[in-house]
Amino acid sequence: MREYLKFYINGRWVDPKTPKTLDVINPATEGVAGRISMGSAADVDAAAKAARAAFATYSQTTVDERVALLERIIAEYKKRYADMAAAITEEMGAPVALSQNAQAAMGVGHLQTALGVLKQFHFSEPRGSTLIVKEPIGVCGFITPWNWPVNQIACKVAPALAVGCTMILKPSEIAPFSAQIWTEILDAAGVPAGVFNLVNGDGPTVGAAISSHPEVDMVSFTGSTRAGIEVARNAAPTVKRVHQELGGKSPNIILPDADLKKAVTAGVRGVMTNSGQSCNAPTRMLVPKAKMDEAIAIAKAAAEATTVGAPDSGAMLGPVISATQWDKIQTLIQQGIKEGATVVAGGPGKPQGLEKGYYVKPTVLAKVTNEMTVGREEIFGPVLVMIGYDTVDQAVEIANDTPYGLAAYVSGTDTEQVRKVASRLRAGQVNLNSAAVDMMAPFGGYKQSGNGREWGDHAFGEFLETKAVLGYEPKPA
Numbered sequence: 001m002r003e004y005l006k007f008y009i010n011g012r013w014v015d016p017k018t019p020k021t022l023d024v025i026n027p028a029t030e031g032v033a034g035r036i037s038m039g040s041a042a043d044v045d046a047a048a049k050a051a052r053a054a055f056a057t058y059s060q061t062t063v064d065e066r067v068a069l070l071e072r073i074i075a076e077y078k079k080r081y082a083d084m085a086a087a088i089t090e091e092m093g094a095p096v097a098l099s100q101n102a103q104a105a106m107g108v109g110h111l112q113t114a115l116g117v118l119k120q121f122h123f124s125e126p127r128g129s130t131l132i133v134k135e136p137i138g139v140c141g142f143i144t145p146w147n148w149p150v151n152q153i154a155c156k157v158a159p160a161l162a163v164g165c166t167m168i169l170k171p172s173e174i175a176p177f178s179a180q181i182w183t184e185i186l187d188a189a190g191v192p193a194g195v196f197n198l199v200n201g202d203g204p205t206v207g208a209a210i211s212s213h214p215e216v217d218m219v220s221f222t223g224s225t226r227a228g229i230e231v232a233r234n235a236a237p238t239v240k241r242v243h244q245e246l247g248g249k250s251p252n253i254i255l256p257d258a259d260l261k262k263a264v265t266a267g268v269r270g271v272m273t274n275s276g277q278s279c280n281a282p283t284r285m286l287v288p289k290a291k292m293d294e295a296i297a298i299a300k301a302a303a304e305a306t307t308v309g310a311p312d313s314g315a316m317l318g319p320v321i322s323a324t325q326w327d328k329i330q331t332l333i334q335q336g337i338k339e340g341a342t343v344v345a346g347g348p349g350k351p352q353g354l355e356k357g358y359y360v361k362p363t364v365l366a367k368v369t370n371e372m373t374v375g376r377e378e379i380f381g382p383v384l385v386m387i388g389y390d391t392v393d394q395a396v397e398i399a400n401d402t403p404y405g406l407a408a409y410v411s412g413t414d415t416e417q418v419r420k421v422a423s424r425l426r427a428g429q430v431n432l433n434s435a436a437v438d439m440m441a442p443f444g445g446y447k448q449s450g451n452g453r454e455w456g457d458h459a460f461g462e463f464l465e466t467k468a469v470l471g472y473e474p475k476p477a
């Protein structure tokens, strides 16, 4: 039973201004795994003031000092790696192997990436007699979700620290354990007081207080489009910069000349991983109608080979995050069936023998059209929908017919055609032929999937202001 009742403000573990707690549920057991304090606007205010005070000195640190700091954080992270992976499994149910090999790995991955970028980054550029300077934007507010918890914390905190910003983090209240370990790591690494602050709590209270606080210069939010809109609304009166990373319903175009077995199998795996709880999951598979029967058979086999079970059982999928999420997924599957989709694999209800815990059957729905609810709404569970197309033009049209634009996937053997299709897709990241993760590739959405870009060098820009210093080079006498 974990008890994380203090916040981290101004380099110290402090009690909340008003005591209030929340039980954290382990989704694999439905049992209480721990307790956190739920903060208030007063806690956010204390954190914002600490971050503002620390900005005066931290923003003036040298690149070498920040390189040394990131190196110390990476060293501490490596010491706590197993604790981090265990915390993630406990808070959100990821299989042990996924937590160890991917979830926890992303945390240190973003730290190392930020370190590499920082060593080469140009913070100023002379242009004639003018100097253009990139300066840290100030105090940042970070609001993060539960699905890739430390990934989303690290991809904000690491570049922000690298450029000289100070910050307040509000992690997901449903999965707050990894954020606690993260904070302990930063504390052990000697992050100066006030540079990084942690306040736990819910969105409407702590999230809204961060979004609207006049001392917060920018807010970076990852989560649902609904909450992202609220953040922007609350931020508007203070004219702060708002960075949103929101939902997705990413298309996966399997071109007529693709290696069908490889592409469909990879597509199914891409949806199911992390129990379908990835914002960039390839959830809409677009298949040539002439190849649909064959594709369905491959998808069925791949989904049925996807094992589900307790995080420590060696199964490929754990539970989904919560009872609410489980219910939402079930309602959407039922809605899909009602609107005419065919269940190819999985379907409603819990997998056999897994009555306790929020487990969902790896599900494939075929005969889906892009107009159906399951073709349009983000399900955020292990549910793939398959949609047929007649021509490549039609596939592109269906792919783009969504309010989202986070990711897209294309498979085919004709490289020219694959690239051409990629150029027509309105999405922030297009993955060709199951390319591997690239930590330097910018990550972010078009349309209602958000704005701005995280990861790699592009992330630095989110936390920088641009200053033009005219007359920097004095005119020769």
Ligand SMILES: NC(=O)c1ccc[n+]([C@@H]2O[C@H](COP(=O)([O-])OP(=O)(O)OC[C@H]3O[C@@H](n4cnc5c(N)ncnc54)[C@H](O)[C@@H]3O)[C@@H](O)[C@H]2O)c1
Pocket (backbone or CB within 6 Å): 143, 144, 145, 146, 147, 148, 152, 170, 171, 172, 173, 201, 202, 203, 204, 206, 207, 208, 211, 222, 223, 224, 225, 226, 227, 228, 230, 231, 245, 246, 247, 248, 278, 279, 378, 380, 406, 445, 449, 450
């Ligand atoms: N684009 C991306 O990079 C990305 C990554 C992961 C998840 N997501 C999206 O996140 C969603 C799932 O996460 P979730 O259920 O935790 O989302 P959520 O929006 O409910 O919660 C995300 C965070 O926002 C906070 N929040 C909620 N309401 C708020 C408000 N009014 N003001 C300020 N903060 C508020 C929550 O407390 C939490 O910390 C999915 O839609 C998914 O696609 C997007």
